[in-house]
Amino acid sequence: MFYREAGEFKTSYAADQATFPIRFDLWRFWLVVGVAFLVVPFFLNSYWEKAILLPFLIYGMAALGLNILTGYCGQVSLGTGGFMAVGAYASYKLMTGMPWMDMTLVILLSGFITAGVGILFGLPSLRIKGFYLAVATLAAQFFLVWLFNKWEWAYNYSPTGQITAPERTAFGIPVTGAETESWATYLFCLLFLFVFGWAATNLVRGRIGRSWMAIRDMDIAAEIIGVNPLMAKLSAFAISSFYIGMAGALYFAVWNGAAEPTESFAIDKSFDVLFMIILGGLGSIFGSLVGAAFIVLLPVFFKNVLVGALGWPTDIAEHMQIMIVGVLIIYFLIKEPEGLAAYWRLAKEKLRLWPFPH
Amino acid sequence: MKLTKLAIAAATALATATPAMADLVFPSLDYRTGPYAPNGIPLADGYLDYFTLLNERDGGIGGVEVRVLPCETGYNTEKGVECYEATKGEGALVYQPYSTGITYQLIPKASADNIPIHSMGYGRTSAANGRVFEWVFNYPGTYWDAATILTKYVTELEGGSLAGKKIALVYHNSAYGKEPIRTLEKVAARDGFELITLPVDHPGQEQKGTWLQVRKEQPDYVFMWGWGVMNQVAIKEAASIRFPMDRFIGVWWSASENDTLPAGDAADGYKAITLHGVGDDYPLYADLKKYVYDRGLAAGAGDQHGRVLYNRGIVAAMLAAEAAKKAQEIHGVKEITAAQMRDGMESLDITEAVLATNGLPNFMPTFSVSCENHGVPGLGAIQQWDAGTQTWSLVTDFIEADREIVDPLIAEDAEAFAKENNIQPRDCN
Numbered sequence: 001m002f003y004r005e006a007g008e009f010k011t012s013y014a015a016d017q018a019t020f021p022i023r024f025d026l027w028r029f030w031l032v033v034g035v036a037f038l039v040v041p042f043f044l045n046s047y048w049e050k051a052i053l054l055p056f057l058i059y060g061m062a063a064l065g066l067n068i069l070t071g072y073c074g075q076v077s078l079g080t081g082g083f084m085a086v087g088a089y090a091s092y093k094l095m096t097g098m099p100w101m102d103m104t105l106v107i108l109l110s111g112f113i114t115a116g117v118g119i120l121f122g123l124p125s126l127r128i129k130g131f132y133l134a135v136a137t138l139a140a141q142f143f144l145v146w147l148f149n150k151w152e153w154a155y156n157y158s159p160t161g162q163i164t165a166p167e168r169t170a171f172g173i174p175v176t177g178a179e180t181e182s183w184a185t186y187l188f189c190l191l192f193l194f195v196f197g198w199a200a201t202n203l204v205r206g207r208i209g210r211s212w213m214a215i216r217d218m219d220i221a222a223e224i225i226g227v228n229p230l231m232a233k234l235s236a237f238a239i240s241s242f243y244i245g246m247a248g249a250l251y252f253a254v255w256n257g258a259a260e261p262t263e264s265f266a267i268d269k270s271f272d273v274l275f276m277i278i279l280g281g282l283g284s285i286f287g288s289l290v291g292a293a294f295i296v297l298l299p300v301f302f303k304n305v306l307v308g309a310l311g312w313p314t315d316i317a318e319h320m321q322i323m324i325v326g327v328l329i330i331y332f333l334i335k336e337p338e339g340l341a342a343y344w345r346l347a348k349e350k351l352r353l354w355p356f357p358h
Numbered sequence: 359m360k361l362t363k364l365a366i367a368a369a370t371a372l373a374t375a376t377p378a379m380a381d382l383v384f385p386s387l388d389y390r391t392g393p394y395a396p397n398g399i400p401l402a403d404g405y406l407d408y409f410t411l412l413n414e415r416d417g418g419i420g421g422v423e424v425r426v427l428p429c430e431t432g433y434n435t436e437k438g439v440e441c442y443e444a445t446k447g448e449g450a451l452v453y454q455p456y457s458t459g460i461t462y463q464l465i466p467k468a469s470a471d472n473i474p475i476h477s478m479g480y481g482r483t484s485a486a487n488g489r490v491f492e493w494v495f496n497y498p499g500t501y502w503d504a505a506t507i508l509t510k511y512v513t514e515l516e517g518g519s520l521a522g523k524k525i526a527l528v529y530h531n532s533a534y535g536k537e538p539i540r541t542l543e544k545v546a547a548r549d550g551f552e553l554i555t556l557p558v559d560h561p562g563q564e565q566k567g568t569w570l571q572v573r574k575e576q577p578d579y580v581f582m583w584g585w586g587v588m589n590q591v592a593i594k595e596a597a598s599i600r601f602p603m604d605r606f607i608g609v610w611w612s613a614s615e616n617d618t619l620p621a622g623d624a625a626d627g628y629k630a631i632t633l634h635g636v637g638d639d640y641p642l643y644a645d646l647k648k649y650v651y652d653r654g655l656a657a658g659a660g661d662q663h664g665r666v667l668y669n670r671g672i673v674a675a676m677l678a679a680e681a682a683k684k685a686q687e688i689h690g691v692k693e694i695t696a697a698q699m700r701d702g703m704e705s706l707d708i709t710e711a712v713l714a715t716n717g718l719p720n721f722m723p724t725f726s727v728s729c730e731n732h733g734v735p736g737l738g739a740i741q742q743w744d745a746g747t748q749t750w751s752l753v754t755d756f757i758e759a760d761r762e763i764v765d766p767l768i769a770e771d772a773e774a775f776a777k778e779n780n781i782q783p784r785d786c787n
C-alpha cells in the first residue's frame with residue numbers, strides 16, 4: 001500500500017540507482033538516522049551509553065569490516081581480534097605520542113595503520129583459499145596478540161602491559177578518559193559508524209564491490225572477465241582492516257578506556273565478530289549491524305530480565321543466558337541460514353504486495 | 359531490529375528503576391561462572407555472608423541496613439564495566455571487583471564519579487600512593503610487596519643469599535600476572551639471582567609447555583601468580599614433573615584449598631603467601647553459624663566456610679564495614695555517601711581491639727591507613743598445605759616487604775600516571 005514502486009516515477013539514472021529507490025524506505029531511513037542523532041543523545045545515561053549503545057556501535061563497525069572481507073570478498077578471516085588490537089595500540093601510541101592530535105584523526109590514522117598490517121597478512125590469500133586462509137589469518141591473530149604482549153614500546157614500557165587512554169578531545173569536546181559526557185562518546189562513535197556505513201554501502205555497489213563479489217563467487221571466472229585478483233583481494237583486506245582497526249581504536253579509547261592484549265583481543269573476539277556476520281547475514285551491511293546487536297545486546301537483555309526482573313541468582317542467570325542465546329543462534333541459523341538480514345529482505349518483499357498478496 | 363528495541367526498552371526500564379535509598383549499598387562484582395569461578399565463588403560467598411551477619415545480628419552498620427548488589431562479571435572486563443554502570447546509580451559506596459583488569463578499567467571512571475575502589479591485595483600497585491590515587495585503596499598489601507616478601511623468604515631459606523640461584527615466575531599472562539615482574543627484576547639485579555618468566559595464557563588449562571621449560575631450566579624456586587583453574591593445573595603439572603612442592607610458592611591469590619585439593623596428595627607441601635589467618639577457628643564463625651548458616655541464609659552452596667578465599671571475602675567485607683563505621687563517626691550521619699566512605703577508608707585504623715570485636719582476634723596484622731599511603735601494611739605470612747589433613751598452616755610470622763625496593767617503584771609509577779593524566783598530587787598535610 002505505502003511501500004511499493006508503483007506510482008513512483010524516476011526521471012534520471014541517478015534517481016533510478018538510488019540506495020533507497022522506494023520513497024517510504026528513504027523516509028524511514030532518515031527517520032532512524034534522525035532519531036539516532038537528534039533524539040537519543042538527549043535521553044542517554046551512562047548505563048545506556050557504556051553497556052548498550054557503544055558496544056553495539058563499535059562491534060557493528062567491526063562486523064561491517066569483517067563483512068567486507070568475508071561476506072563480500074569471500075575471504076574467511078579469523079584475525080579480527082588481532083587487527084582490533086593493532087587499531088587499539090596504534091591509537092594508544094598516537095594519543096600518548098602526539099597529545100595535540102584530534103581524536104577523529106587518531107581514529108582514522110589507527111584505521112590506516114591497521115589497513116597496512118591487513119595488507120601484509122592478506123598477501124597469503126593470493127595463494128591459499130578457504131579453510132587454509134582461515135588458518136593463515138589465525139596465525140595473524142596469535143602473532144599480533146603475542147607481539148603486543150612482548151613489544152614494550154607498544155605499551156610505553158608500563159609494568160603491566162596494560163594500556164590506559166588519557167583524556168583527548170574531538171572538536172574540543174572530550175571523548176576519551178573518565179570525564180566524558182555520554183552524548184559525546186555516543187555521537188562520536190555513531191558519526192564514525194554512519195559515515196563509514198554510508199561509505200561501505202556505496203563501495204559494495206560500485207566497481208570495487210562488484211570485483212570483490214566476482215572473486216567471491218568464482219575467482220577463475222572473475223579473472224577471465226578481467227578482475228585483477230591481486231587488487232581485489234588486497235583492497236578487501238585493506239578496507240576491511242581499516243574498519244576493524246577503527247573499531248579497535250574506538251573499543252579501547254572511547255568505550256573501555258583500558259585494554260590488555262590477551263584479554264581484550266583474544267581469539268574469542270575474532271569468533272564473536274565472525275558469528276555476528278554469519279548470524280546477521282553474509283554480504284549485507286544491514287546484516288552486520290543486526291548481527292552485532294544480536295550478539296552484544298541479547299546477553300545484556302537476558303541478564304537484566306533474569307537477574308533484574310525475575311531476581312534469579314547471578315550465576316544461574318549467567319548460565320541460563322548463555323544457553324538461551326546459544327539456542328537462539330541455532331534456531332535462527334536453522335530457520336534462516338542466510339542470516340537475520342534475510343528476514344528484513346523478506347519483510348520488504350511481502351510489504352510490496354501487502355495487503356493483496358495474491 | 360525488534361529484539362534490539364525490546365532489549366533496549368527492557369534495559370532502560372530496569373536501569374532507571376532506583377529503589378529507596380534507606381540503606382548502605384555494597385556492590386559485589388563477583389564471578390561464579392567461567393574459568394575463574396573456583397576462586398570467585400568463595401570470595402563472593404564470604405563477602406555476602408559477612409554482610410548478612412551484620413544485618414541479622416546488628417541490624418546493619420550503625421543501624422542502617424546493608425544491601426549487597428551482586429553482579430556477575432565472569433572476570434571479564436567488558437562485563438565488569440557493564441556491572442559498574444548498572445550498580446553505580448544505586449548509591450554504591452565502594453567497589454571491590456576482585457580482578458586486576460577490571461580495577462584498571464574502573465580507576466579513572468570511579469575517580470571521576472567520586473566512588474572509592476578497594477582493590478584488596480590486587481589491582482594497580484602504585485595506587486598505594488594516596489597523593490595521586492585519591493579514590494583507590496589497596497591495603498593490606500600489594501603485588502610488589504608480595505614479590506619482595508617471597509624473595510625475602512627464600513633468601514632466608516637459602517641461608518642469607520640468593521646469588522647464583524635461579525627463580526622461575528609462572529604467571530597469568532595479563533596485567534595481574536605481569537605486575538610483579540619489574541619488582542622481581544630489580545631484586546634479581548640487586549641480589550644476583552637469575553629470573554625466568556614463564557607466561558600462561560588465559561584461562562590456563564594448558565601448561566605442558568610451561569612446565570617442560572621448568573624441567574629444562576631446573577630453577578631453585580618457582581613463584582606463581584595464577585588465578586582460577588590455572589592454579590590447580592599448575593600444581594598438578596608441577597607434581598607431574600616432580601618439582602619439589604616446598605620450593606613452589608604462590609602469591610596470595612594462588613593459595614586456596616580449591617587450588618590444592620584437585621591435585622590430591624601431590625600438592626602436599628605447596629606454599630603460598632597469605633594476608634590473614636586460616637581456618638574457621640575464630641569466634642566470628644560461631645556468630646556466622648548462629649545468625650546466618652542456621653537460619654538458612656548462607657550464600658551460594660554454603661560449602662566454602664573456613665576456606666582461605668572465603669576468609670578473604672570476609673576480610674574484604676569487614677574492612678568495608680569498618681570503613682563505613684568510621685565514615686559514620688567522622689561525618690556524624692548514618693546514611694553515608696561514597697565520598698564520605700572514602701574519608702572513612704582513609705582514616706581506617708585496624709587495631710587488635712577492632713579485630714577482636716569482629717570476632718577475628720589475631721586474624722591479620724594491624725594497620726592504619728593514611729592520606730599518603732593507601733597500601734599499608736604490606737605484610738604477608740607463608741602458609742603451607744598439608745594434603746593429609748587438607749589444611750593450611752602458617753609456617754612463618756608476618757614478613758615485611760622490602761620497602762627499599764618497592765617504595766621507589768611505587769613513586770615512579772604513580773608519578774608516570776599523574777603525568778599521563780594531568781593529576782596534581784594532593785597535599786596530605
